Amino acid sequence: MHLTDVTLREGDQIPGREFTAEAKIECARALDDLGVPFVQPGFPATGEKDREVIGELAGTTDADVVALARALEGDIDAALESDADVIETFVSASDRHLEHLLGVSRGEMLSMLGEAVDYVHDHGVTAHVTLADAFRTDRDHLVEIVETVPDVAFVSLADTVGARTPETVEECLDGLASHVAVDRLGVHFHDDMGCATANALAAYRAGVGKADVSVGGLGERAGNTALEELAVACAVDHDDDLGLAADALVPTCRSVLDTLGEPYGDRKAVLGTAIAEHESGIHTAAMLSNPATLEPFDPGRFGGERRLVFGKPTGEGGARRLLERAGIDPDSKTVAAYLDALAAAGPLDLDAALALAKEEFGS
Structure with missing residues (x-):
């Protein structure tokens, strides 16, 4: 399973936070040294800072630098101008989100997504896709969306409001397995019910190809799947270091949080100084x-x-x-x-x- 680190984008979206470009660049390089294959430092359409960060990192890391974009030509243009290696475009998948967030029909969303992916590919850039509120979306609708973008390497299913548990994650992925290639799916979990890392482990067992993670679980609301927790759990239970430099995991994660000015408790799983x-x-x-x-x-x-x-x-x-x-x-x-x-x-x-x-x- 590949990892996409979203610390620098998700963390910067927490109310009251504003990471500097310099801090984001320093942290992205540290995560690259750790061996994370995809680093998502920002959302270029939101401002010059994220464009600067991605532009500074592009072409200088082993990790692919990922820019987030809505399925809109303007967002994608901003991501293209930043020279990102990957443009991850996102749309809403559930009926609830289509009605109350996008205000479009399912057919209109599918057209938007297909056109957005084609636009990215036409500019010679790799496209990834994230489906917001995917875990509260009908299975047949998910299959339809995945089939709409057959040339996309990874289509990530987002538990946007942290509404799922390992049991329901497994049920969803098992239901999709006979219709789509599970190793082409990614997952993005939020920790509103304290299940983000456990949900990512359920997805790992199901064979998904990618998971979004964040150092210390840093992210909006209750945060996201913690990079260090998922990495240690996979190493202990499955002898799988997920391609990371395992002996650098704790120092790197602590350094990233220190650079961003984000505290972590003495008893924080994996990272806390009192856990051993x-x-x-x-x-x-x-x-x-x-x-x-x-x-x-x-x-x-x-x-x-x-x-x-x-x-x-x-x-x-x-x-x-x-x-x-x-x-x-x-x-x-x-x-x-x-x-x-x-x-x-x-x-x-x-x-x-x-x-x-x-x-x-x-x-």
């Missing part, structure tokens, strides 16, 4: 024996870090293992004395706890 921190005596003792005992994955595999904390909560088992690691005989008297020393000096990280053992009890 252990202090409980029972936990630290087990972690000293075998870290996999209490971790879903080795954080170092993705460029993260583990932190064991020792102090008053440290139990006899943990103290004994620390003493053994420091080359000190862990007799009961030494263990008791070391526990007192840890309680007085803690909290300490592993290196400091070992140093204390050697200082207090080493020969």
Whole structure:
């Protein structure tokens, strides 16, 4: 499954946010270095900044630079002028959106889409398509739309309002599988019900060819599928790094968020500094024996870090293992004395706890 990163476009659309062109360019280059195959930095028709960003990146990255455009000639012209590698044009798919957003009939939408894709291709540029509100659209209508654009590499189905769960995503994709090539489909999920990453995993299992992702889940409202969560889950469950430099994942994602001025919590999945921190005596003792005992994955595999904390909560088992690691005989008297020393000096990280053992009890 290929990834399209939409951090820089979706994040910039959050009310009150306005990323600078320089920040967008720096982040796009970092995501390119990570190995993301498609980076969507912006929507050129919305202003000069996004045209500048895409123009600066075009032809300088291994990733294909994607410009978003409505199925309108003016939008596509703005994307063409920015020299994007890919123009991703979008239309509404559901009856609800056709009536209340576009104000056009289904037939008019199909004509708009077909003409837009032809216009992109006539200018020698690759076209991708996104169908807004696709997961609340009748299956036969989706098949009709996909068949309208047979020369488009990827047609992405968007869960525009975050209304779907893994079960309903699987039902939709299973229903389409006998009518269209699933590996030609992409997906775009929002996290309004907390299901964006789980939905993308369901789509991965169904065999879709592409998924939109965002660093830290950054995006409108509750955000989008988190790049780092999807990447780690696919690596752990399917041994698939999705073409990314796995050991650079956490540092790159943290750097992108820092560059954009976007905070992430200590307990943010994958990225948080506290997710691989252990202090409980029972936990630290087990972690000293075998870290996999209490971790879903080795954080170092993705460029993260583990932190064991020792102090008053440290139990006899943990103290004994620390003493053994420091080359000190862990007799009961030494263990008791070391526990007192840890309680007085803690909290300490592993290196400091070992140093204390050697200082207090080493020969």
